[in-house]
Amino acid sequence: MEEEKGKYINTEFGKVPSDWRYCTFKDVLITFSSGATPYRAIAEYYKGKIRWISSGELNYNVIYDTLEHISEAAIKNTNLKIHEPGTFLMAITGLEAEGTRGRCAIIGAPSTTNQSCLALNGTGKMTTDYLFWFYRQYGSYLAFKYCQGTKQQSYTAAIVKKLPICCPKDHQEQTAIATALSDTDALIASLDKKIAKKQQIKQGAMQQLLTGKKRLPGFGEGNKYKETEIGLIPDGWGVIKVGDAFQFLTTASFSRDQLGSVGNVQCLHYGDVHTKYDEFIDFNFVELPKVIGKRGLSYPLLRDGDIIMADASEDYTGLCKSVEIKNIGNKKAISGLHTILLRDRNDVFENGFKGYIFKINEVRKQLIELSTGMKVFGVSKKNLEQVFIPVPTKPEQCVIAQILTDMDKGIAQLQEERDKYIQLKAGMMQVLLTGKIRLMKN
Incomplete structure (x- = not known):
């Protein structure tokens, strides 16, 4: 690694500040252990309360609960380790699939994992919060370049230890980067919830209006209905x-x-x-x-x-x-x-x-x-x-369509706002994870 004239060094990820670390995973991280799948034929193994994470649950998220839970006996007889909150997980098998490459998560509550998840923990040199965002940015690239296999591309712990990584030396700067990106992610998630809620409201309104169960002012005085092949509909429809x-x-x-x-x-x-x-x-x-x-x-x-x-x-x-x-x-x-x-x-x-x-x-x-x-x-x-x-009658069709169209416009505005923040986050990841913009003074 050669320092350039000025304040930057060349790395596999482009230029980064000369006061950052450019090293391998094993230089700044520990653990590097994968889990296992308890024997399926023993039903009792899957009747416990201990969280067991499969690689399909890694979705750039914090995992607080799992699809399956296992027993103490399953842990003992399969030699599984319970990982503490804050542990970083990455998918290590099936990386030829676009949806699997780069997948990662943070453990939010004590959990075990299957053999397709590799667990990593931070050290005094790197936090897992920073690692989470670094891997979200470069995980797919790293998988393309470093994983091995013909029919199924995979990592081993030995390969992962040799993966390159760059990071600020200061924990506080790592935390500042992770916090800025997490806050933006949280804003996007809140907009997604608003969009989902408005879509749900619109679906309910559509169901009510298009079947005549809810009539609009000026239509359906008397609210009389008739039986048809699709159930009751208003008279006049x-x-x-x-x-x-x-x-x-x-x-x-x-x-x-x-x-x-x-x-x-x-x-x-x-x-x-x-x-x-x-x-x-x-x-x-x-x-x-x-x-x-x-x-x-x-x-x-x-x-x-x-x-x-x-x-x-x-x-x-x-x-x-x-x-x-x-x-x-x-x-x-x-x-x-x-x-x-x-x-x-x-x-x-x-x-x-x-x-x-x-x-x-x-x-x-x-x-x-x-x-x-x-x-x-x-x-x-x-x-x-x-x-x-x-x-419905044509006048009522026009009014119904206008109401639903107005709802669509409201949803579209939220989606546009959400998409802007997604673009903003992508730009932030690019400049913050390479030190082009510093969130703390040297």
Whole structure:
């Protein structure tokens, strides 16, 4: 390690202050022990009260309780160690998987672990709070470079001891860095809770409003109801089959590899429906991958009010996930691989309302009952045509849609604020963990 002219030294992680340590894990940390799995055939081993952590529970978190608990006999006969709060845990097996690389946690209450977790403790040279944030930043990089194995990439204690690390020499500076990042993380977590609460409130409002159980001022005087195929709905409302309300249009089958950034026709992939959007895709703010060449023009172009539905899902929660098209204007777009394109057949629903109609329990229940598959679930077009959906009067559709849209805007504002803090935290990690910004004077 050669000191540069000035105040910095070169490290594997870039330049860091010359008054920092640049060393290996074994120079500043202790323990380096993994756990074990008590023999599953002895049921009594898993009837105790002692916390037992598996690597799947490491999620950049503080672990106060565990999915499974074991007995004193399991600890004695498996030679397990109970780790104290503050112990750092890192996943050491299966690191070829993107979701596992870099996973870590801090023990919040006395616990044992399985063999896929490596426990490390701090010393007078490093705190585990600082280690937690350092590893969150560089854990994936370290796994790519240093873990071993062909089919399954893993660490051993010997490998981990040789991993490089940089840190301030002063515990107080380490603590200041960890505290600043933890405070930002806590703010993000609080925003996530607010978002989840507002989404829950919106889901409840959607269920009540779209089934007529809650009527809005100016609608439903007398609150009379009638029995239908989906239960009681207000007088003045109707019920219609999907096949009578919508026509099914042709969709494309372009794979991701056949889409790019250049072209005249955008293409909505089923993966986008599942992961990127909720009830609507607003083309004022969206730019989708494009079909290369002119092949996209042979398929129906999307219009405002069209419903795009994913035709398969790995679980029931994503079954027939759907979105409504908004503000497409003069843009050209088509519905792509593994999607179903529904277009209003008889002007039954108002635009801006249709994005919500497949979300209520009465419709979801029908979709689940009509689904087929073992590992992947789907509903055939023939079965989808038979699903009943409620039809409020058009004036009531407009008011319901406005209420839900306003809720969506409130959620979106919180998500935008949360995302800004996520970006801020990423920037903070980069500059604080390399000493580009110091939180304490030298």
